[in-house]
Amino acid sequence: MDSDEGYNYEFDDEEEECSEDSNEEDPDDDTLEVELVDPVVAGGERDECGETGGSGLGPGQDEEDYRFEVLTAEQILQHMVECIREVNEVIQNPATITRILLSHFNWDKEKLMERYFDGNLDKLFSECHVINPSKKSRTRLMNTRSSAQDMPCQICYLNYPNSYFTGLECGHKFCMQCWGDYLTTKIIEEGMGQTISCPAHSCDILVDDNTVMRLITESKVKLKYQHLITNSFVEYM
Numbered sequence: 202m203d204s205d206e207g208y209n210y211e212f213d214d215e216e217e218e219c220s221e222d223s224n225e226e227d228p229d230d231d232t233l234e235v236e237l238v239d240p241v242v243a244g245g246e247r248d249e250c251g252e253t254g255g256s257g258l259g260p261g262q263d264e265e266d267y268r269f270e271v272l273t274a275e276q277i278l279q280h281m282v283e284c285i286r287e288v289n290e291v292i293q294n295p296a297t298i299t300r301i302l303l304s305h306f307n308w309d310k311e312k313l314m315e316r317y318f319d320g321n322l323d324k325l326f327s328e329c330h331v332i333n334p335s336k337k338s339r340t341r342l343m344n345t346r347s348s349a350q351d352m353p354c355q356i357c358y359l360n361y362p363n364s365y366f367t368g369l370e371c372g373h374k375f376c377m378q379c380w381g382d383y384l385t386t387k388i389i390e391e392g393m394g395q396t397i398s399c400p401a402h403s404c405d406i407l408v409d410d411n412t413v414m415r416l417i418t419e420s421k422v423k424l425k426y427q428h429l430i431t432n433s434f435v436e437y438m
């Protein structure tokens with residue numbers, strides 16, 4: 202397992218090769234590129250007028266009374282990545298999986314560690330709706346046993362070569378087009394972030410951040426997803 206795997210939100214417009222496993226583990230790619238957006242006020246309302254510090258105070262209030270810290274989206278993401286990194290120093294999972302585990306425990310690191318070392322990892326991972334990464338290689342081996350023939354996608358029923366199919370560790374594979382459409386609908390129309398699951402019927406395995414970043418090409422959708430994830434993190438900061 203590669204504990205150095207980065208937690209990458211990518212916001213470039215370059216076309217990414219989406220062939221299977223091509224960019225899942227790249228220890229050198231530890232960059233963190235984030236577009237700066239409106240500041241978000243931790244623990245408070247979104248600052249509509251864009252003012253920071255004490256300028257929005259009412260009469261009779263001192264600057265010291267202003268208890269909200271204004272953070273940019275980038276700073277929030279840094280806090281989040283730092284939180285994931287701290288946990289990963291101990292439990293060493295892919296960062297994208299640790300994010301899901303932490304989300305499940307409302308970003309309570311201690312609670313996660315406690316459960317993690319409690320021993321019943323299968324129960325923990327199934328509760329968090331992820332596949333235990335230590336069992337990953339077996340699943341992957343099973344799924345890469347490919348056929349040369351085109352096969353039908355179970356969503357759109359169109360035939361595509363095996364290389365055009367992708368999926369989560371649960372093993373359910375769908376064509377890239379359907380994945381992109383599915384994720385875009387969830388993110389843009391339904392405003393879902395950390396609760397998007399595999400499109401397969403009755404599969405509850407959650408989509409991880411790297412998969413979203415890999416399968417979504419539109420930066421607008423990526424940015425919305427990032428907001429949804431960081432906003433849920435802010436709630437528990």
Ligand SMILES: [Zn+2]
Pocket residue numbers: 354355356357358359375376377378379380
């Ligand atoms: Zn399809």
Ligand SMILES: [Zn+2]
Pocket residue numbers: 369371372373399400401404405406
């Ligand atoms: Zn599935």
